[in-house]
Amino acid sequence: MNLLFALLCGTLFGVGLAMSGMTDPAKVIGFLDLFGDWDPTLGFVMAGALMISLPFFQLGLGKFKAPMFADVFRIPDRTDIDPQLVTGAALFGTGWGLVGLCPGPVISSLSYLNKDVLFFGVAMIAGMFIADLVSQKLANKGALSPQS
Amino acid sequence: MESYLYGLGGGLMIGLATVVLMISVGRIAGISGILFSSIKAPSGNLWAILFVLGLVLGAALFHAISGAPTPAFSAPIDLIIAAGLLVGFGVKFGSGCTSGHSICGIGRLSVRSIIATATFMTFGFITVFLRLHLL
Known part of the structure; x- marks a missing residue:
C-alpha cells in the first residue's frame, strides 16, 4: 500500500511541476532574472505549495501518531x-x-x-x-x- | 496572469503531494534525497523508485491531458555538464533541493532549510544576473 501511495504522490507532484511551469527552464531563469524581465510565476508555485505544507507541518502532523503505511515519520532533526x-x-x-x-x-x-x-x-x-x-x-x- | 494561476495550481498540487507522502509513507518529499536513495540502495527503497517513476508519469500525463506543448530546452553540452555536476553536488552536499528545503523544510520552519533556500536563491539570482547582464 505504501508503494501505491508513493507512486500516486510522485505522479501528483509531477503533474504539479509540469502545470506550474517548473519544468520549463526558461520560466525558471525568468524568475531568477530579478534585474531583467522578472517573471514571478515561481513565487506563486512556492506560495501554493507552502499554503498546504506549512499548516500541515505546523498544525496537522501532530494529530497523527504514525504514518498510515509505515512505522514512523522520518523527519530531519538537525538544527x-x-x-x-x-x-x-x-x-x-x-x-x-x-x-x-x-x-x-x-x-x-x-x-x-x-x-x-x-x-x-x-x-x-x-x-x-x-x-x-x-x-x-x-x-x-x-x-x-x-x-x- | 494565466501563468500565475497555473503556477499557484501546480504549487497546490505539489504541496498536497508532499502532505500525502508524509501521512502515508512517513517521508519528506525531498526529491534529491529520494532520487539518490533510489539509485544508491534500490532494494530497500522501492517506494523511492516508484515516487521517481511517478514524477515522470505525472508530467507526461499533464501534457497528454491538457495538450500544453512540452517546454523546449537546449544548451551547449559543456554548460549542461557543468551545471548538472554543480546541481547534483550541491543538493547532496547541502542536504536538499527546492522541494526538500523550500517546501518541506520551510513548512517545518526549519532554520537549516530557510538558510539553504535563501542561499541557493541568492546564488541563482547572482548567476543569472552575471550571465544575462554582465558577461
Whole structure:
C-alpha cells in the first residue's frame, strides 16, 4: 500500500511541476532574472505549495501518531548551520542559475525525451555521488559535524 | 496572469503531494534525497523508485491531458555538464533541493532549510544576473 501511495504522490507532484511551469527552464531563469524581465510565476508555485505544507507541518502532523503505511515519520532533526549546508546550497544555486533546472523538474522532464535534459540528469547524478564521497571523507576526518 | 494561476495550481498540487507522502509513507518529499536513495540502495527503497517513476508519469500525463506543448530546452553540452555536476553536488552536499528545503523544510520552519533556500536563491539570482547582464 505504501508503494501505491508513493507512486500516486510522485505522479501528483509531477503533474504539479509540469502545470506550474517548473519544468520549463526558461520560466525558471525568468524568475531568477530579478534585474531583467522578472517573471514571478515561481513565487506563486512556492506560495501554493507552502499554503498546504506549512499548516500541515505546523498544525496537522501532530494529530497523527504514525504514518498510515509505515512505522514512523522520518523527519530531519538537525538544527545546526554547518559550512557544508551553506556551501552545498551555494553550489546548487549556481548550477540552477546556469540552465534553470533543479532535481524534480529534471526527472519530470525526462518524459519530454529531450537529450539535453538526459545529459543534465546523468551529470547531476554523478555530482550527487561525488558529494556523497566527499562528505563521507570529511566526516571520517572529523572536519565537519557528522551527517545525521 | 494565466501563468500565475497555473503556477499557484501546480504549487497546490505539489504541496498536497508532499502532505500525502508524509501521512502515508512517513517521508519528506525531498526529491534529491529520494532520487539518490533510489539509485544508491534500490532494494530497500522501492517506494523511492516508484515516487521517481511517478514524477515522470505525472508530467507526461499533464501534457497528454491538457495538450500544453512540452517546454523546449537546449544548451551547449559543456554548460549542461557543468551545471548538472554543480546541481547534483550541491543538493547532496547541502542536504536538499527546492522541494526538500523550500517546501518541506520551510513548512517545518526549519532554520537549516530557510538558510539553504535563501542561499541557493541568492546564488541563482547572482548567476543569472552575471550571465544575462554582465558577461
